[in-house]
Amino acid sequence: MDSLISAGRVVTGPYGRVLEDGAVLVRGGVITDVGPSAEVESRAPAGIARHVHPEGTLLPGLVDAHVHLALDAGPDPVSALCEADDTSVAEGIAKRALGLLDAGVTTVRDLGDRNGLVTAFRDAVSVGRAPGPRVLAAGTPLTGPGGHCWFLGGEVSGENAIRELIHRNVEQGVDLIKVMATGGGITKGGPPIWAPQFATAELRVVVEEAARAGLPVAAHAHGTAGIVAAVKAGVSTIEHCTWIDRDGFRLLDDVVDEIVDRDIRVCPAASPDWRGFAERFGAERAKEMFDGIRRMRERGVRLLTGTDAGVSRAVFDDFVSSLEFFAYLGCTPTEIVDLATYEAADALGLSEVTGRLLPGLRADLLIVAGDPLRDLQALRRVRLVMADGHLHVRR
Structure with a gap:
């Protein structure tokens, strides 16, 4: 108009x-x-x-660099997704996209899809057939057998399987590649969140194959070992980056410096319910985790705004509560607005678009x-x- x-x-x-x-x-x-x-x-x-x-x-x-449009943010979003057919999931994707627009979010990066449903929605938005924010879609994320988000269909074992899945994603027109470098919290029975799922050499294959198609790589990584491997492999962004180790937290300053030197962006993916998460996780442990992100920022790591919208309690229409996490880290309102607009667009390769x-x-x-x-x-x-x-x- x-x-x-x-x-x-x-x-x-x-x-x-x-x-x-x-x-x-x-x-x-x-x-x-x-x-x-x-x-x-x-x-x-x-x-x-x-x-x-x-x-x-x-x-x-505004730019939300970490969402999951296929998940409903309810008490058990994984079961809800697994029990729903593709038509129902597609309807939910379209509805949740409106919640993002209501909050002023006009660009999102979706980091986990099933059967190309988000990619199809992206295309519908781009030609004006459906209302919604601009979508960068990762398609099917790579994970290990039985690994984090295995239910999205991206289980791979070995370099050949890694290459094949990336090729399939590229053929479906994805905007980036997502890899689960460690376990994650929403996958029942999966590996613990600190446990690495891929060796450094395998992650290098992911980055190399993605680069051949001109695509960046976003690595989900909670655990220290997985973060180290992702950095050495040369991923574009690290999601969460909480430095959880088997026995607590272990942030490595030399690796943080390498993140800065390589200009790898870090998306904490702070849920709008991050305060509630701290209460459930334990105030002392949460403070240690949050202090690690603050420490990275103070050492020069460039952070990305993202909500993890779709996982339980991470709703799609409350972006500001997620942005308040950056105020907790010490950012001023002006810095936060920059993070949620220009800085995020630049990190996603959209600085000449939005x-x-x-x-x-x-x-x-x-x-x-x-x-x-x-x-x-x-x-x-x-x-x-x-x-x-x-x-x-x-x-």
């Missing part, structure tokens, strides 16, 4: 760049003009749809009441969402 959108404040880029009383002109799904309201108004065509929010802040759409309000980029934007650069809670007061030029009517 061609639109002229104006607000009392316009966040045009990172580092708190704000234009007072500004406007954005959108034509054909692309931002074509940004500037003071009077100037943009003078250049806008007559009769164009106008959205005026003098008390609001206009900013780029993450800023600049002419030539896609029209992913939202208006909130208040100033999120001073008060993060303003992001809860969503007044307008536009995803790829499509105006979203909130439910």
